[in-house]
Amino acid sequence: MQVRVLLFGVLKDLTGRSSDVINLPDQATAGDVLDHYGRTFADKKGILTSIAISVNQEYAATDCLLHPGDEVALLPPVSGGTGDQPYVQLIHDRIVPHDIVPTLERPEDGAIVIFDGIVRNNSRGRHTLYLEYEAYEEMALAKLRELAFEATQRFSIRNVGLVHRLGHIEIGESSVLIAVFSAHRAAAFDACRWLIDTLKRTVPIWKKEFFEDGAVWADGEPFPEQIAAGTNRGSPASK
8 A cells, every 4th residue: 555654854854855655565554654764764763763653644653553545744853853842741730931931942042932821810700719621631732742843834933832731720820831932033923822722722621610609611712624523513622
């Protein structure tokens, strides 16, 4: 069977092309694609130890079974080195921006744009006591990583820090922190806005608001049409 392989960063430079169509046996896996390029890069095999794999634009393990016509992407660390990989986390502890942002700064950054989502003390005209966030954690983390990578490809930025908190969150605490690092402010502003807007619509994280007289799940923004399912197409499912 044939699959299409997309190559990025250093892999594109090494092959001299951005995509390949390769032949694989039936019942081949994503790991077989890695083996194919392991032979191609026999003298630089270590490069493949730090990449991620996606199949049809979803992160995949090496044992993911492939089908004819699948699109497999080999994704090296997005900035070419361990020091510049996006910092992406789901955490249950308090987000402290000053513990995160300075560690990601580099001398070449001319702009750092930060979005710090704070729990406010009111919603819908009612006094808010606290919030609770829950997530489909494995999928949410994969989607956050995917967004961080896509932002570095879509905008002229160097790196991204993206942290979302789960569980019980008090008034005045951070629920989500996004930091975008770039040479110029325009790209950083655009990327930061795109990240928070896309996160709100596509990452499976939900918010419950607690008031003195009860609690309610927050109305979410509609999923994009291409991922909404069944009769509930476009209905809210995330925060």
